[in-house]
Amino acid sequence: MLVRPRSTKPQIQQEPLLCSLQFPQQSECCSQGNRYLSRIDFSAGPRGWQQRAAGQEVLEYCAIRGKYHRGLMVLVAFWGLSEPRKQDADSLRWAMTEGWCVELLQAFLLVSDDLMDAFFTRGGQICWYQKPGIGLAAIHDAFLLEACIYHLGKLCCWEQPYYLNLIELFLQSPYQTEIGQTLDLITAPQDSVDLGRFTEKRYRSIVKYKTAFYSFYLPIAAAMYVVGIDGKKEHTDAKKILLEMGEFFWI
Structure with a gap:
């Protein structure tokens, strides 16, 4: 169970929700997410108010209603890897930015996955593309969520020395x-059942690539870059361990 930081760490007042390192209630995360992601501006163009409303609706439904495990992993890793003297308000804000970028990536992937697998519900609510009036427009909305990753990252971190490393990581x-x-789709196509395609080796590959990279390695690697850990050996070692954790998570 995660606990509050010890008193040796600075008492940062900004964004107290995630500073506590406690898993908050969903309503609290929704409120914090609405405040933080509101800096993404959808209002360019002659009908800016309509674009802003549509963009915010996508964010609120797809990105701000999850469990936040991946985003919080960035914060947990930030506190665990950084020196206490470097846990200032700016560094925390940069780490939080990467946490929300991870959540945006999660939203982008899930909206796309729901379409490809023809799911009806996700996380206790109907899938975005199943909502009245959405349909295949969800393809555009998935692209929008992906674009928000890089827009938010640039807004908050573009002057930082690790910015290019983060861009490469998120790409x-x-x-x-x-x-x-791809392995998942060709292994179990909806119109053809062939159990011969389903092998342990293929299953492990699906788990490794489809889930472990972005769910386990990405959040920790992002935090490593924020705290200045950018060595190839360190990231290679971390990746090996985290991918094994991701495989264990599914098995």
Whole structure:
């Protein structure tokens, strides 16, 4: 169970919800997410108010109603890896930015996955594309969620020395995930059942690429970059351990 930081860590007043390192109630996370992601501006163009309303609806339904495990992992890793003297308000804000970027990536992948697998519900509510008036427009909304990752990252972190490393990380993670999704789709196509395709080796590959990269390695690697851990060996070692954890999570 996660507990509050010891008193040796600075008492940062900004964004107290995630500073506590306690898993908050969903309503509290929704409120904090609405405040934090409201800095994403959808109002460009002649009908800015309509675009802003549509964009915020996608964010609120798809990105701010989850369990936040991946986003909180960034914060947990930030506190665990950084020196107490470097746990200032700015560094915390940068770590929080990456946490919400991970949540946006999760939302983008799930909206897309629901369409491909023809799911009806996700997390106790109907899938976004199943909502009246959405349908295949959810494809556009998935792209919008992905674009928000890089927009939010640039707003908050573009002057930081690790910015390019983070961009590379967030580009590589969905690439790995889509490799896993491809294996998933060709292993179990909806119109053809062939149990011969389902092997332990293939299952482990699906788990590794579709889930472990973005659910386990991505949050920790993002925190490592924020605290200044950017060595190839450190990231290679972390990736090996975290991918095994991701495989164990599903098995």
